[in-house]
Amino acid sequence: MSDVESEELEDQGPNLGSYEGDRNELEERHGFGKAVLPNGDTYEGYYSHGKRHGQGTYKYKSGARYVGDYQNNKKQGSGTFVYPDGSKYEGSWASDQRNGKGLYTYANSDSYDGDWCDNLRHGQGTYVFADTGAKFTGKWVNGRREGLGELHYDNYRYQGSFTNDQPQGPGKYVFDIGCQQLGEYVLDQEQLEGAADDDENAIKVTPRWRGAEVIAS
Structure with missing residues (x-):
């Protein structure tokens, strides 16, 4: 079984990557935006006070991708994860991990x-x-x-x-x-x-x- 790949945090370190989208009065990423992260991953979706929050699509440079719900930068709620080997998980998430009901189709x-x-x-x-x-x-x-x-x-x-x-x-x-x-x-x-x-x-x-x-x- 494929492991869930880790995701890069944003707005940290000397290299912040690039971002196009909404910001709040504190200049935090807030609302809808598109980001290229320092490690080459990309995220397109919603933010709240600088963190991925709401619906979004995260694409890893490895070829994996996650489409679904976020809460405070973590996969939380319902989402689909496609792994580099072609396997796929569709279901519930909590604290960045597969938790709850879900369907996993293996390679x-x-x-x-x-x-x-x-x-x-x-x-x-x-x-x-x-x-x-x-x-x-x-x-x-x-x-x-x-x-x-x-x-x-x-x-x-x-x-x-x-x-x-x-x-x-x-x-x-x-x-x-x-x-x-x-x-x-x-x-x-x-x-x-x-x-x-x-x-x-x-x-x-x-x-x-x-x-x-x-x-x-």
Whole structure:
């Protein structure tokens, strides 16, 4: 996932860039204006007492751009951010970060539509995998699947619990032909070849399904 790029502050330092637009009696940027910032970024939109405030468009020299609401120089409210890799977020912002409801379309065409907290998927949401068409709907905690969720495939779906982004514990597969299989996911741990014993990443964890009885749906 792309990080939100930082924005240059205005009216600071020896190089103030350039500005065309409204000012108040204190000569602060106030109202509508266009600015070229010292680092080459540009902003076109509304100001209040020298700060970006209201609707505006901020274009980064990297090619990224944000179109949406500002409050006291921070992205706040509703807005769309397009990243240099082509990914895009459309939704709510608070304190310059993705917060609230939003849709993120990734560079590989995957998408997530749901709750966000401080730039991470957090709360209820749906993630669609573009290459397979599979879809996960459920709870997220700090960017990972956690708690109850459902994975949808073409002709069947899995319902169960997830821990640390992996299926774990009791669950069931429900098939469109009218039956379901109960069972549970257990985690197999494997020591990676050549890894040090004290390396926290030396263990590969793989969820393995233990199927039980098959019953009618």
